[in-house]
Amino acid sequence: MSATFEPLPFAPGYRRVASEIAARILDRRLKVGEPLPPEAELATQFGVNRSTIREALRELESADLVARRRGTKRMVVARPAPTRVAGRLRQALALHDVSGREVWEMLEVLEPPAAESAAAARTPAALERIEAAVAAYHADHRDARRAVDGVAEFFRAVAAATGNQVLPLMQEPLLQLLAAALRVLIDAAPPARARIATAQHEICAAIGARDGALARTWMTRHVRDFRRGFEICGIDLDSPVPFA
Amino acid sequence: MSATFEPLPFAPGYRRVASEIAARILDRRLKVGEPLPPEAELATQFGVNRSTIREALRELESADLVARRRGTKRMVVARPAPTRVAGRLRQALALHDVSGREVWEMLEVLEPPAAESAAAARTPAALERIEAAVAAYHADHRDARRAVDGVAEFFRAVAAATGNQVLPLMQEPLLQLLAAALRVLIDAAPPARARIATAQHEICAAIGARDGALARTWMTRHVRDFRRGFEICGIDLDSPVPFA
DNA sequence: ATAGTATGATTGTCCGACAATCAGGCGGTC
DNA sequence: GACCGCCTGATTGTCGGACAATCATACTAT
Numbered sequence: 001m002s003a004t005f006e007p008l009p010f011a012p013g014y015r016r017v018a019s020e021i022a023a024r025i026l027d028r029r030l031k032v033g034e035p036l037p038p039e040a041e042l043a044t045q046f047g048v049n050r051s052t053i054r055e056a057l058r059e060l061e062s063a064d065l066v067a068r069r070r071g072t073k074r075m076v077v078a079r080p081a082p083t084r085v086a087g088r089l090r091q092a093l094a095l096h097d098v099s100g101r102e103v104w105e106m107l108e109v110l111e112p113p114a115a116e117s118a119a120a121a122r123t124p125a126a127l128e129r130i131e132a133a134v135a136a137y138h139a140d141h142r143d144a145r146r147a148v149d150g151v152a153e154f155f156r157a158v159a160a161a162t163g164n165q166v167l168p169l170m171q172e173p174l175l176q177l178l179a180a181a182l183r184v185l186i187d188a189a190p191p192a193r194a195r196i197a198t199a200q201h202e203i204c205a206a207i208g209a210r211d212g213a214l215a216r217t218w219m220t221r222h223v224r225d226f227r228r229g230f231e232i233c234g235i236d237l238d239s240p241v242p243f244a
Numbered sequence: 245m246s247a248t249f250e251p252l253p254f255a256p257g258y259r260r261v262a263s264e265i266a267a268r269i270l271d272r273r274l275k276v277g278e279p280l281p282p283e284a285e286l287a288t289q290f291g292v293n294r295s296t297i298r299e300a301l302r303e304l305e306s307a308d309l310v311a312r313r314r315g316t317k318r319m320v321v322a323r324p325a326p327t328r329v330a331g332r333l334r335q336a337l338a339l340h341d342v343s344g345r346e347v348w349e350m351l352e353v354l355e356p357p358a359a360e361s362a363a364a365a366r367t368p369a370a371l372e373r374i375e376a377a378v379a380a381y382h383a384d385h386r387d388a389r390r391a392v393d394g395v396a397e398f399f400r401a402v403a404a405a406t407g408n409q410v411l412p413l414m415q416e417p418l419l420q421l422l423a424a425a426l427r428v429l430i431d432a433a434p435p436a437r438a439r440i441a442t443a444q445h446e447i448c449a450a451i452g453a454r455d456g457a458l459a460r461t462w463m464t465r466h467v468r469d470f471r472r473g474f475e476i477c478g479i480d481l482d483s484p485v486p487f488a
Numbered sequence: 489a490t491a492g493t494a495t496g497a498t499t500g501t502c503c504g505a506c507a508a509t510c511a512g513g514c515g516g517t518c
Numbered sequence: 519g520a521c522c523g524c525c526t527g528a529t530t531g532t533c534g535g536a537c538a539a540t541c542a543t544a545c546t547a548t
Contacts (some may be wrong), residue, residue, distance in 0.1 A: 012530090012531060012532090013531075013532070014302060014531085014532090018306075025339075026335065026338065026339070032339070038497075038498055038499085039498075039499070040497095040498080040499095048532080048533090049532060049533050049534070050533095050534095051295055051298075051531095051532070051533075051534095052531080052532065052533085054295075054299055054499090054500090055298055055299055055302045055531095056302075058258060058299045058300075058302040058303045058306070059302045059303070059305065059306040060306075061303065062262075062302070062303040062304075062306035062307050063306050063332065063335070064336075065335075070251060071251075071540095071541080072541070072542090073497085073498050073499055073540075073541055073542085074498075074499090074541090074542095079336065079339035079340060080332075080335070080336040080339065082336075085332065085333060085336045088307065088324075088329065088332060089329060089333065089413070091270065091307070091309075091324070092308075092323065092324040092326075092329045092413070093409075093410060093413070094270065095269075095270070095276070095323040095324065096323060096409055098409055098410055102408045102409055102410045103410065105361070105408055105410075106408070106410045106411065106414070109353065109354060109357045109358075110353060110354075113352075113353045114353075117349070164346045164349055164350070165337075165340055165342055165346055166337060166342055166346045166347065166349075166350045166418075167350065169333070169336070169337070170350070170414045174410075256499090256500060256501090257500075257501070258500085258501090282528075282529060282530085283529075283530070284528095284529080284530095292501080292502085293501060293502050293503075294502095294503095295500095295501070295502070295503090296500085296501065296502085298530090298531090299500095315509095315510080316510070316511090317509075317510055317511085317528085317529050317530055318510090318511095318529075318530095
């Protein structure tokens with residue numbers, strides 16, 4: 001039996017500094033919004049050079065654990081905004097050559113329960129957001145870009161209405177990937193726009209009436225429609241989604 | 245009507261450099277595995293100082309777009325591994341004070357369709373992984389830590405069997421958050437271990453028999469069991485999950 | 489109260505330097 | 519030929535210092 005050893009855990013200074021600060025943020029000893037000490041002070045506190053501190057700060061900045069308010073110098077502790085996290089996730093998915101089918105399958109899993117849950121949990125304000133999204137889409141779904149944005153906003157509004165914070169976070173990268181494909185579809189298949197409008201309207205009404213089953217049924221149909229649209233347009237669901 | 249202006253888009257050098265390199269990675273002009281030029285050369289190419297390059301590299305490193313093989317100096321283009329992305333996501337969720345209920349709701353949404361899909365799409369190899377996970381859990385679910393790992397591995401194996409790359413990515417952060425709570429539960433509620441073993445066995449058998457409906461049914465029960473376990477243990481589902 | 493001004497603090501970027509260590513070649517030993 | 523130690527160059531990690539640009543603040547003048 002040969003003795004096996006773990007590799008020695010050594011990390012360069014900038015990484016250790018970053019981990020140290022990140023740990024303090026995660027265990028709430030540094031609160032969100034609190035300004036970070038200036039680089040020079042961090043350097044003396046950690047006993048390293050300012051360059052090292054700066055490299056650590058870039059890591060934290062990239063992880064969205066610290067940020068800078070527009071036009072200010074001092075960095076403040078932040079928490080990753082859903083859209084930023086989603087952007088990272090989308091990047092990762094794109095680099096893994098995720099196919100349109102995979103994205104669509106996930107939407108098929110997530111959205112119907114989301115609609116059902118939204119019917120049960122919606123607040124008046126959340127319903128208003130959904131209604132606004134439906135109205136906005138109905139108003140100007142001529143312009144392809146606005147239409148695509150409208151579709152995404154509708155899904156976001158429904159997800160927000162569930163009151164579950166995790167759902168929007170998982171949904172967002174899918175929407176971003178869907179958007180790329182949708183831009184093609186929405187130009188090529190005019191009837192799709194009307195079908196989308198109808199589905200949105202019905203889902204919105206069902207959520208308003210707190211009819212979870214109906215909301216789910218329409219949402220299932222709505223999501224399935226996208227797939228049909230892609231097939232009609234000749235978009236290959238098994239090829240990687242276009243990176244954006 | 246007052247004229248409104250957008251804020252001037254200015255980014256410091258290290259960020260522009262990072263974006264530039266990131267763009268080349270995302271559009272595949274830099275391929276995964278390809279070594280990056282040395283810092284000094286990047287500095288001359290971009291016409292900036294090496295310190296600036298290094299700060300940019302720290303950003304990319306934190307985004308997992310570049311990495312270093314163990315014990316080497318040169319950086320290579322990488323793509324974010326699912327576990328790394330999941331770690332980021334978990335961080336974000338923890339900082340947003342996600343509750344146990346929210347995590348559990350998402351599992352309730354994701355897992356049953358995953359089991360159903362796995363029954364249809366599983367390969368022999370994927371089934372073997374599931375069976376191995378079940379066997380491993382059965383073998384040593386005495387040790388609490390191993391038991392928790394076993395539960396997570398079972399879910400991972402099922403998700404992998406669906407052939408959908410996105411699912412493991414979305415599931416992973418939930419599992420990581422679940423694990424923290426599970427460590428408490430599994431010590432406090434001995435009967436839970438047996439129930440888990442039974443459910444795993446049934447789900448595995450159903451997937452092996454390609455019985456999607458049955459797999460889904462058992463998975464639904466399995467996930468619901470966790471909630472019951474938490475309630476029995478007196479874990480408050482509406483309080484934030486313990487950060488890990 | 490508002491607008492201008494002076495002052496200090498802080499960041500972004502640069503330069504140069506050096507130790508540590510990794511990659512690859514070279515020769516020696518078996 | 520395979521393995522070992524050794525040397526050399528390349529590359530990274532870290533340091534110290536420097537300076538301009540810009541932000542924060544207090545103070546002043548209108």
